[in-house]
Amino acid sequence: MIIREVMRTNVVCISSGNLATEAKAAMIENKVNKLPVVDNGKLVGIVTKNDLLKAEPSSATTLDMYEISYLLSKLTVKKLMVKDVITVSPDEVVEEAARIMVDNQISCLPVVKDGALVGIVTENDLFDLFTQMFGARQKGVRAVVFVEDKPGQLAKVTGEISKAGANIISAVTTKHDADNRLCLTFKITGIDEKKMKSILEDCEFEIHDLRVV
Template identity: 45%
Template sequence: MIIERRMTKNPVTITPDASVVEASDLMKKEKVHRLPVLDKDKNLVGVISEKDILFATPSPASSLSIHEMAYLLSKLTVKKIMSKNPVTISKDTPVEEAARLMVDQDLSCLPVVENGKLVGIVSKSDMFKILLELFGARHFGVRVSFLVDDKPGTIAAVSRVISDAGFDIISFGTFMGTDPSNAICTIKVQGCTKEKLTSLLSPLVKEILDIREA
């Protein structure tokens, strides 16, 4: 899966010279937590987030009056507090590479750029939606996690025995196991009972860790 298929296309944007108040109002109106910042030539020059605005807002303990604080914020522009030169990705970036970048660099979003122009944005919320989709969270079935030896053919054997029994695997994920010699797999199967799935998998896996209807 590439990011183009799951990014938010044509995201709401703002200009560098807009006020912080305008940015805050636009986020509330559009129900977003961050805005890409585009210059007059539509080039991406930064990203402003709710957190940026929060840090720029005077503390409630300030001696300034409400009117004074509102005035100062109205004069503060987006370009003064935005995150400049944001990390970007292309629309053909794999979703797992986008997720790795966000985790490794502690990013809340990644603008998607093509030929220097913004074409989309992907956020942590988008990544959670992908996770839900990956694990078939919106589809009912039997979900089972099990420990297997990390060797060629193991996953193929599991898939084959379920398919040969006439059941449908709707999600299949693999994770690091308890040591380098094994892996943990989590699958969701439709049309099968917990008891039947246990009997099919037990001869093939080291241990069934969890099984439930979900």
């Protein structure tokens, strides 16, 4: 799956010339914590809720309310925004976007094509994709097994599941770092837990977890 298939295209933006107070109001109205900054159709930065909070005077300030209001009324997004924005292409794969977000400890990625903002992908979008990948919204038997990392392991169990008249709605493969084996996670419908256990044992898979969810 690629980014253009999961990104949001109705992105709430702001320009660098807007006031910080306007950015804050836009965040509150649209229930977001970050705003891409776009000038003349091009992404030039990003401003976050934390950026706005840092710009506000501390409780220890000697300024009076009118002085604070005056200063805030002159503060523009350009003075607060992060200019070196980490972005992603709409044709990038979602797992690479997830890696970028994890490695850089960021919660969203503006999606840019030829310098223009075309969308945004957030950690919530990836969490939603994660639930789909694991079939979390469908009832069935969930099995987690450890197998040797060699060709044919997946085909062996999927063939037996098919023979039993069951349907695999999710299959995820990851490395089991402890001993360099593979960890297979399945979600299956049309089968009961007892039959699934029998299939896994016949395939000589080590059952780590098996339950109906």
